[in-house]
Amino acid sequence: MIIMFSKACEYSIKAVIYLATRSEQNQRARLPEIAEAIGSPEAFTAKILQELARKKLLISVKGPKGGFELNGDADEISLYKIVEIMDGDSLFHGCALGFKKCSDVHPCPVHNKFKAIRDHLTGVLLTTSIKEAAGTVDEGQSFLTSLK
Amino acid sequence: MIIMFSKACEYSIKAVIYLATRSEQNQRARLPEIAEAIGSPEAFTAKILQELARKKLLISVKGPKGGFELNGDADEISLYKIVEIMDGDSLFHGCALGFKKCSDVHPCPVHNKFKAIRDHLTGVLLTTSIKEAAGTVDEGQSFLTSLK
DNA sequence: ATAAAAAAGGACAATTTTATCCGAATTAAG
DNA sequence: CTTAATTCGGATAAAATTGTCCTTTTTTAT
Ligand code: SF4
Ligand code: SF4
Numbered sequence: 320m321i322i323m324f325s326k327a328c329e330y331s332i333k334a335v336i337y338l339a340t341r342s343e344q345n346q347r348a349r350l351p352e353i354a355e356a357i358g359s360p361e362a363f364t365a366k367i368l369q370e371l372a373r374k375k376l377l378i379s380v381k382g383p384k385g386g387f388e389l390n391g392d393a394d395e396i397s398l399y400k401i402v403e404i405m406d407g408d409s410l411f412h413g414c415a416l417g418f419k420k421c422s423d424v425h426p427c428p429v430h431n432k433f434k435a436i437r438d439h440l441t442g443v444l445l446t447t448s449i450k451e452a453a454g455t456v457d458e459g460q461s462f463l464t465s466l467k
Numbered sequence: 468m469i470i471m472f473s474k475a476c477e478y479s480i481k482a483v484i485y486l487a488t489r490s491e492q493n494q495r496a497r498l499p500e501i502a503e504a505i506g507s508p509e510a511f512t513a514k515i516l517q518e519l520a521r522k523k524l525l526i527s528v529k530g531p532k533g534g535f536e537l538n539g540d541a542d543e544i545s546l547y548k549i550v551e552i553m554d555g556d557s558l559f560h561g562c563a564l565g566f567k568k569c570s571d572v573h574p575c576p577v578h579n580k581f582k583a584i585r586d587h588l589t590g591v592l593l594t595t596s597i598k599e600a601a602g603t604v605d606e607g608q609s610f611l612t613s614l615k
Numbered sequence: 616a617t618a619a620a621a622a623a624g625g626a627c628a629a630t631t632t633t634a635t636c637c638g639a640a641t642t643a644a645g
Numbered sequence: 646c647t648t649a650a651t652t653c654g655g656a657t658a659a660a661a662t663t664g665t666c667c668t669t670t671t672t673t674a675t
Pocket of ligand 2: 561562563564565566568569570574575576577578579581582
């Protein structure tokens, strides 16, 4: 199937955007609240937030009044960064057709067309900050969970 | 991870393109030859070819001199068709962020940007025939397997 | 008819991804 | 200092995907 992101990546993106919607108030959010807000399984989300904290994208605070918050400015965190953290940086050099290496001198039959798509995706992820994404949520123009 | 295609889909695409490179000569290809040509595990590839034959994209012929061949003209089979067969048609309506439904009235925070990417991908798959893809292989300009 | 060649199909195994559970560690507050 | 709130980490489970193996069926060629 055509998957753009793994579940882990999907939840990461939504969780970080959610945190960004609350960062103005510098409010931490706790796990149950985050999972609720983005409609993700709580225990699995915990693992993901841990990972994001280990990789310094989030700050986690234990104990009462603890929770998770962004480590840094929302406008300096790109979607690319999140994806990179969850899947390593070999991602955007990975290959839709399973080649070891995407190369102009040994291309697959759809090289140019697929490369354009990948560049398109990479560009969007690089240039979209979570502040931008969170902004539309704050204004009620977009949502972090699906209609049932 | 950012996956564009499952392995099943990846092998399907490569197998069908491979068959297209041989369809001029109206040559059938047998499983071992196909798997060899596209660098895929033979038994798994067998399952996939079976599925493609069941769905009438290929014709399979049992017995000596049997094998697989395209069912129809290579220039009338799009990459889209292959992907659709392997994953059902809900694919291009699926959601990178796991929404039940991608909707302009209840959009995710990156709706417009992601929609553009998906439309880009869909367009490429719809407009690329396997004849076109196979052509560049025939001319030695592209390849079906990676360099090691 | 017979034998050989091939795909078909079913059962199963390995791997990866997704998910749950629970006890331990840490921290804040009283 | 004690307690409660919270994340952390390890073990494990469930599900999906990928992969293998073996027997049966069909077909061609002799
Ligand atoms: S363009 Fe072709 S070779 Fe390069 S990553 Fe995409 S599918 Fe692989
Ligand atoms: S645009 Fe947003 S809602 Fe629509 S499919 Fe993509 S991620 Fe899902």
